[in-house]
């Protein structure tokens with residue numbers, strides 16, 4: 279509870295005593311490249327397999343003359359959009375980007391680089407953390423869109439290759455009774471998860487004290503706490519919005 | 521000139537600094553010395569505002585440095601340069617970007633003017649043509665020099681150094697000391713150096729404040745320090761054999 283209060287104060291401090299706008303724009307672009315581009319590979323792999331596995335498993339569970347085949351791709355579509363792409367990718371994101379952020383800030387803390395910024399009269403938390411949060415908010419929804427697309431594509435490939443569903447059925451299922459609200463829902467989730475991962479990881483890293491051992495601990499805590507927060511937020515959002 | 525009055529600081533229930541007062545003059549190298557764990561770094565951090573003292577005040581040329589007056593505080597911060605114990609270079613930036621950083625953040629100079637200043641400072645600390653090296657490619661002594669260059673690049677009026685020559689060989693240590701002395705005289709800064717190196721004390725101690733268990737128990741210069749009768753200070757000064765022989 280005390281930590282939660284400290285976390286809120288930390289978020290408030292991001293908005294105080296800011297530097298020139300140009301500085302932030304440059305930093306945000308750099309961070310976006312780091313956060314977005316560098317996660318692309320792992321996100322793609324995870325997504326393609328996620329779609330493939332969902333297709334095969336749904337097909338396996340749904341065998342029966344009464345259920346048409348296109349239900350498979352319908353299930354894949356809804357599961358990816360509603361749950362798998364935003365949530366699983368958020369957890370991957372926490373593991374890749376969150377641990378990186380916490381490690382970087384933690385190292386800067388213990389090697390006095392953060393103190394060096396403060397002595398120069400720079401608001402170190404806003405200088406270091408704000409661009410990371412904005413970059414995460416910009417890049418993560420894009421990653422989720424890419425992920426959903428690749429997952430559906432992965433499902434198609436796996437389904438057709440293993441003969442559980444034909445290409446036509448798959449596409450028919452994708453279009454069948456599509457609820458357009460699922461897309462804004464997935465986007466809201468993405469924004470919330472991106473904020474959670476970037477802010478919690480920054481918080482953990484920024485308040486590291488001690489040595490290299492503690493930097494490692496901060497990284498681990500960043501991932502663990504982000505994952506828990508993601509799952510709680512996932513549940514809360516589902517309750518509120520569905 | 522920096523004046524401190526009755527600075528006290530505790531962590532939880534542990535009192536680290538007991539009502540310390542003193543005057544650090546301009547154009548002089550002022551040293552804060554004492555054994556390990558007596559609160560030297562804490563005092564320095566109180567001076568530059570990284571820690572808030574519980575009591576007491578810090579005056580930079582008569583201007584109080586407190587969080588209540590934000591604009592003066594920001595102004596003073598921009599006049600402060602600090603060399604950290606571990607150099608604290610930004611490891612994602614190369615040497616040039618590191619030194620240029622305060623200029624980027626705090627001034628409106630053009631890119632050319634900035635580079636010119638960076639090169640001038642690199643020259644002052646005796647390092648030329650390493651602009652594009654990364655901090656990880658530098659030796660400890662070079663990092664300290666780059667740290668000093670970064671501390672003085674924005675025409676700092678106040679220069680703080682936390683153990684500038686710890687972990688360096690004696691020769692490089694002396695070079696760093698001489699550099700600090702030279703820069704202080706050339707740029708007319710108010711320089712405060714935290715150290716427990718007796719060599720530095722003798723070499724550059726124009727004003728020395730001796731801390732013991734968080735209290736100031738002696739002040740003076742590098743000539744007076746050898747004649748003192750205070751037991752704690754004697755133990756500190758003549759702790760190594762060489763110094764005993766010199767005596």
Ligand SMILES: Nc1ncnc2c1ncn2[C@@H]1O[C@H](COP(=O)(O)OP(=O)(O)OP(=O)(O)O)[C@@H](O)[C@H]1O
Pocket residue numbers: 531536554555556557558559560561562563716
């Ligand atoms: N953030 C902190 N929280 C709690 N105690 C602290 C903190 N910083 C310093 N101390 C305590 O204050 C005392 C003085 O520490 P300080 O770092 O000033 O010593 P020092 O004189 O610089 O020693 P050294 O020469 O080894 O660097 C130590 O006992 C230390 O445990």
Ligand SMILES: [Mg+2]
Pocket residue numbers: 560561562
């Ligand atoms: Mg110290």
